[in-house]
Amino acid sequence: MPKQIEHVIRDIEGRTSLDALTGPAAKLVNKVTQPTAVKNALSGTWLGHALHPVLTDVPIGAWGMATVLDLTAGERGAVAARKLVGFGLLAVVPTAASGASDWADTIGGPQRVGLVHGMLNSAATVLQTASWVARLAGRRRAGVVLSGVGLGLTGASAYLGGHLSYVNGIGVNHTAFEEPNGKWTDVAALTALEEDKPLRVDAAGVPVVLVRHGSTVNALSATCTHAGGPLDEGTVDADGCLHCPWHGSAFRLSDGEVTRGPATVPQPDWDVKISQERVLVRAANA
Template identity: 55%
Template sequence: MRVKAAMQSLIRTIGKTKELDPAAEKLSGWVDAATRSPAVKNALSGAWLGHQVHPMLTDLPIGAWGAAAVLDLTGADPAASRRLVGLGILASAPTAAAGASDWSATIGSAKRVGLVHAAANATASALQITSWLLRRRGHHGAGKALSLLGLGLTLGSSYLGGHLSFVRGTGVNHTAFQPTVRRWIDVGADADLAEGARTRVMAGDVPVLLVRINARLHAISAVCTHAGGPLDEGELGADGCVTCPWHGSRFRIDDGAVRRGPASVPQPRWEAKVEDGRILLRSA
């Protein structure tokens, strides 16, 4: 219980430390510039996968470094331990890149905690790199010590990452708990929605973005899956995609597919029809 209380107190302190903001904003700007290309952003955000890439990739360096520690503690082949340390170092690069891409879209206390999480992981990687170099030169004792220290720092940093994901809900699909609407629901008069117009309507308790393009009705959930942004306030492009005003995620209006991250989950799509001059919606 004392460890739990201490960690939670630490996280609260980090979250309130506004002195971290200048460094966070500067680094975030560099990340945004590096991920400006939709192809790069989509690759790192997990738009191609259907969920974020970073949590999945973290298993690779942690697993490799953890296995190396087991071999070190049991006196196994030093060469095998060195290879595992090297594997973890190689895996940490794409893991960090994906994490940085996700982190750049956070704000406030989450951004501050994420910055410390990233700094701790960078320090742990530096320790593992130093360990690998020492092992290669035959200094196995010092290499083992640095690897264990780096692994401990990584595990501590993982607590911060878990807090962001499971307590703060960073990266969680913000439409995951929207109810499925099986029956047709009247959301307004057909005559009120002009060609090229968009509006936010309520299908029961669910906000929906309704658009008319080329005389056809298109409807997707109005809450951005990435961070809950209001898609009805976003820009609707000539390519039939709507851009979230908060973090720039782009979705196809006809099927909700992600065209650009940081979103990785498609928008829920709604069926639309007109009966007796009224627009009706239900979950697709």
Template identity: 60%
Template sequence: MSEASGVMRTLIQRIGRTKELDGPAETVDGWVKKATRTKSVKNALSGSWLGHQLHPMLTDLPIGAWGAAVALDLTGGEESAAAARRLVGLGILASAPTALSGASDWSDTIGADKRVGLIHAASNATASVLQASSWLARRRGHRGAGIVLSILGLGLTLCSAYLGGHLSFVRGIGVNHTAFQGATRKWTDVAADSDIAEGSLTRVLVASVPVLLTRQYGRLHAISAVCSHAGGPLDEGTLDADGCVTCPWHGSRFLLEDGTVERGPASVPQPLWEVSVDEGRISVRAT
């Protein structure tokens, strides 16, 4: 481990252990949950319509715009001043939906991850304020001050991006929790047909892969029992009358028919399994 990564790891661990952040985090979390309580808003911000989380894709926009502005400032001379100011402004505009989608994802975290995420958000908010100040300074003819503010803002954004990368790639926030599950095309006997009652949620194993087996309106369905969003146990969730199963952890809803996301925060569909009944025994295989 390099010295730099060791320092960052220690810093992140300290942030994660700072329970004094729980009060502010709870307050902000309440605001976010209130703003995202409707299905349309939650799905839009979670990326349920996109097939993966929206926030990581949006982060490229403000970082790219602000990075390009600084590059023009340092290499383009006075003739690039107007273009640099426009890029700063575009980055500010792009930061709003980026922050909203990130807040929606953050609200479904807990403990140390929530504390680190709060500092990540606060750092990004401060960086946006610096960039807004830079835009105003440039507009008023104070280009030198604007350049300094942009450099400071970009530096803070990159530090915050490190925290975001830690949450995604080290802690697995937003990672598809079914991505590395095995899948077998061989029919596997998992239960007696008489054991699966109407409306029940039963967890079975297929070559060590947890599968949710349920019967609704007389029809058998099988999807992965591990919620793609955060690994929640769908067999401990609820079976809804509209043909959906709801995760007990964060409320993601999936259609039993094809595993698609009906409501976020999940953005990746559940793997679907085929079901067959022969001589009173239920067998399943991956689709």
């Protein structure tokens, strides 16, 4: 069975015909989430963790428990089950918004799978809405059936979501498996650094980006925590933040903290010292 599911997912990933939908939709979502406050809120930058996975537990949990009551409590649990269905529907709004924000930053196969993931969730939401209306009208049996089918679609969608996270690595920290060097390492000549122009260097196998900003030289891991973008190809703003060229995540040069999403995890920062016109770095807090 897993092999059959894998074939289905690979087929979705390769269906370039879906790009006619993903392209315009992603462009629209990116336009809506362009303001920093909106992007940070939906990405989970303020939380230090991607927001969407946290929120998905609420509608899935509510609808799952509604079905449990339907199957075990009968009429005695009818009112509680209806309230759970309704609560799940309310939770869908922020969950879908955060998911759309994350999805718009993907490309290619993952974006196509994400589109199907969203379509399944939309269909499930329609069924749960119909279930809530049926229950409110006293048609409990119809409501139970609709909820059950909707929960099944939610399960299928959750499988795709798991594939995106655990197979494609969407939303994971792309510096998680770096092994920073705790010893001072000579990486560049001070004269090689130009004002606010990122320079990629190698610190014992770990890519590091150096930036000379004013009278200070800062160093961060060069691989963006969000999606692995090359920070050495990014830009430095007047506030001393380095912007990723892929999705616009911004990190404070002084300590790697995120100032703009979609990144949620700070960029690993490195200690810097200048010795005889050479730049040496070591992992911070080593």
